[in-house]
Amino acid sequence: MSTTQAKPTETLNIVIVGHVDHGKSTLLGRLYADTGSLQDGKLEKVQAICRQQGKEFEYAFLFDAFLEEQEQGITIDTARTFFKWNQRQYIIIDAPGHKEFLKNMVSGAARAEAALLLIDALEGVKEQSKKHGYLLSLLGVKQVAVIVNKMDLVGYRQDVFEAIEKEYREFLTQLKVTPERVIPVSAKLGDNIAGPSGMMPWYHGPTVLDQLELFRKETARSEQPLRFPVQDVYKFDARRILAGRITAGRLRVGDRLIFSPSNKAANIKSIEAFNVEPSPTEAVAGQSIGVTLDEQIFVERGEIASRQESLPLVSTAFRVNLFWLGRRPLEQDRKYVLRLATHEVDCQVAIVHRIVDATDLAQQGGGSVVGRNQVAELTIRTKSPIAFDPSSAFEATGRFVIVDDYDIAGGGIITELVHDEQEFLRDEARRRDFAWVKGEVGAEARAQYYGHRAAVVLFTGAPHTGKSFLARKLEALLVAEGRHTYLLEGENLRRGLDADLAASERAATTEMVRRYGEVARLLIDTGLIVVTTTKTFANAYRVAAQAIRTLVHPAPVIAVHMSKVNEEPPPDTDLQLVGAQDFDEAARRIIEELKKKGVLAQAIGAKPTFQYSI
Numbered sequence: 001m002s003t004t005q006a007k008p009t010e011t012l013n014i015v016i017v018g019h020v021d022h023g024k025s026t027l028l029g030r031l032y033a034d035t036g037s038l039q040d041g042k043l044e045k046v047q048a049i050c051r052q053q054g055k056e057f058e059y060a061f062l063f064d065a066f067l068e069e070q071e072q073g074i075t076i077d078t079a080r081t082f083f084k085w086n087q088r089q090y091i092i093i094d095a096p097g098h099k100e101f102l103k104n105m106v107s108g109a110a111r112a113e114a115a116l117l118l119i120d121a122l123e124g125v126k127e128q129s130k131k132h133g134y135l136l137s138l139l140g141v142k143q144v145a146v147i148v149n150k151m152d153l154v155g156y157r158q159d160v161f162e163a164i165e166k167e168y169r170e171f172l173t174q175l176k177v178t179p180e181r182v183i184p185v186s187a188k189l190g191d192n193i194a195g196p197s198g199m200m201p202w203y204h205g206p207t208v209l210d211q212l213e214l215f216r217k218e219t220a221r222s223e224q225p226l227r228f229p230v231q232d233v234y235k236f237d238a239r240r241i242l243a244g245r246i247t248a249g250r251l252r253v254g255d256r257l258i259f260s261p262s263n264k265a266a267n268i269k270s271i272e273a274f275n276v277e278p279s280p281t282e283a284v285a286g287q288s289i290g291v292t293l294d295e296q297i298f299v300e301r302g303e304i305a306s307r308q309e310s311l312p313l314v315s316t317a318f319r320v321n322l323f324w325l326g327r328r329p330l331e332q333d334r335k336y337v338l339r340l341a342t343h344e345v346d347c348q349v350a351i352v353h354r355i356v357d358a359t360d361l362a363q364q365g366g367g368s369v370v371g372r373n374q375v376a377e378l379t380i381r382t383k384s385p386i387a388f389d390p391s392s393a394f395e396a397t398g399r400f401v402i403v404d405d406y407d408i409a410g411g412g413i414i415t416e417l418v419h420d421e422q423e424f425l426r427d428e429a430r431r432r433d434f435a436w437v438k439g440e441v442g443a444e445a446r447a448q449y450y451g452h453r454a455a456v457v458l459f460t461g462a463p464h465t466g467k468s469f470l471a472r473k474l475e476a477l478l479v480a481e482g483r484h485t486y487l488l489e490g491e492n493l494r495r496g497l498d499a500d501l502a503a504s505e506r507a508a509t510t511e512m513v514r515r516y517g518e519v520a521r522l523l524i525d526t527g528l529i530v531v532t533t534t535k536t537f538a539n540a541y542r543v544a545a546q547a548i549r550t551l552v553h554p555a556p557v558i559a560v561h562m563s564k565v566n567e568e569p570p571p572d573t574d575l576q577l578v579g580a581q582d583f584d585e586a587a588r589r590i591i592e593e594l595k596k597k598g599v600l601a602q603a604i605g606a607k608p609t610f611q612y613s614i
Contacts, residue, residue, distance in 0.1 A: 018118030302343030326409025517551030
């Protein structure tokens with residue numbers, strides 16, 4: 001076979017999966033030899049080593065990277081090699097099949113675009129092959145071809161092959177994985193590897209090499225819909241620059257950007273690149289750049305810029321496949337930090353659906369603890385909404401890591417959105433914000449003029465904790481300091497805007513909360529500090545507080561929880577006041593919290609400066 005190869009025009013990542021004795025290294029060695037991809041003298045060198053050691057030459061030795069690996073007779077680590085064929089370069093990832101398989105497979109298959117899964121024809125479909133298929137589905141590898149190896153050991157029998165194909169296809173269907181081909185081969189003898197086999201005239205499908213060419217290359221990242229995670233926001237001269245790395249798509253001056261999850265929107269005024277003159281008018285995936293906008297909107301680190309026709313998903317819940325490496329086990333309901341692209345957010349494991357053990361690949365049902373080197377299917381909930389994509393659609397915005405006590409302890413992929421209780425209100429807020437008719441005075445101009453940003457101070461807690469009295473005290477104190485503040489009293493809305501609603505009906509209460517949040521959003525747009533309580537909603541204050549946050553997002557909400565005794569506050573509480581007696585002191589503590597959150601300038605009369613990035 002000719003060794004002349006054209007310069008490759010694309011690269012494809014392939015992971016090879018199978019049990020330690022199913023012939024992965026033999027298959028790869030044969031592929032390399034039959035395609036003329038070996039370095040000059042490599043074949044002869046390995047053959048000479050075999051003669052010196054008094055052992056029969058095997059094609060597996062061509063792939064094993066180290067002499068000591070050949071002596072041990074197994075592949076001991078994940079190997080990455082390259083070969084070129086018909087204008088494509090293949091990066092081959094060989095994951096070992098012994099007890100350390102899982103760790104290496106996760107790291108190896110994390111960026112695989114396709115997989116070859118080997119089954120021993122003599123053994124048939126065993127539990128190990130099912131586990132490997134299950135793990136491929138966990139890792140989100142969609143393009144899979146099954147290679148039934150060692151057909152020579154079963155006399156190249158068609159009925160044996162067809163029985164294996166039928167059984168394994170039915171199993172993969174349960175995992176929502178459809179193999180593109182099932183190919184009978186003998187890697188040792190070269191049957192159906194690089195050329196068709198005369199020993200199996202009943203098989204008319206592609207060879208393994210043909211199948212590699214049939215695997216589809218992912219769409220170039222620059223041609224995918226836009227994803228631009230905001231890394232930081234900088235004040236430079238008179239400009240505010242949003243900096244980050246484009247992970248997919250392209251940007252042009254004049255493009256309209258939508259930032260998720262905040263729903264803020266603006267047009268690109270300029271693209272800034274370090275040490276580049278003149279400033280570029282376009283940037284593509286892989287470039288780290290900054291952009292300025294045609295209006296000053298409040299955008300934070302972690303937001304994802306996209307176009308309105310291809311928005312990321314937004315939720316506080318999603319289903320994931322996670323690999324855990326932490327020193328401590330992953331525990332349900334314990335607090336962790338999730339990092340996705342440039343966003344960091346507190347999170348908890350809501351549900352453990354299934355666990356796979358790394359040492360023996362044994363599966364177990366749900367539970368509450370995931371141990372080290374285990375893979376788990378989980379539902380994760382975050383403290384606040386986060387923008388993301390399924391990993392099958394976008395790699396950078398569909399993969400995440402979990403931080404436990406400042407250490408990266410696990411990582412995984414997002415498989416699907418989980419609908420949360422705020423989804424309806426979030427969709428309403430998104431549609432409303434997209435169509436919002438703006439005046440000539442923006443939020444930042446109001447902040448500079450008033451000396452403070454718009455915000456909501458939300459008092460929560462059971463009845464008779466003094467939150468209404470403290471809300472009035474806080475309003476009076478802020479106004480006395482020259483702050484533009486308004487007390488939004490729910491009782492006033494109930495007797496006016498909500499007079500058509502029956503307060504006893506649950507649906508009516510839900511509508512009251514929605515209207516309450518929308519009124520707060522209007523007041524926020526005027527630049528006010530809105531002081532409000534959830535007393536109107538009695539014991540439903542926790543749900544009401546979440547709804548208000550959703551409807552006024554991304555305006556800051558400072559939650560003050562008041563209780564008579566030490567009780568667990570709602571998860572989003574910023575300040576808890578227990579049995580408050582000195583309401584003047586309590587009000588001052590809230591004002592200090594407003595300063596700490598960057599809502600208030602430190603002093604009236606001073607030129608206000610606000611923190612616009614995390």
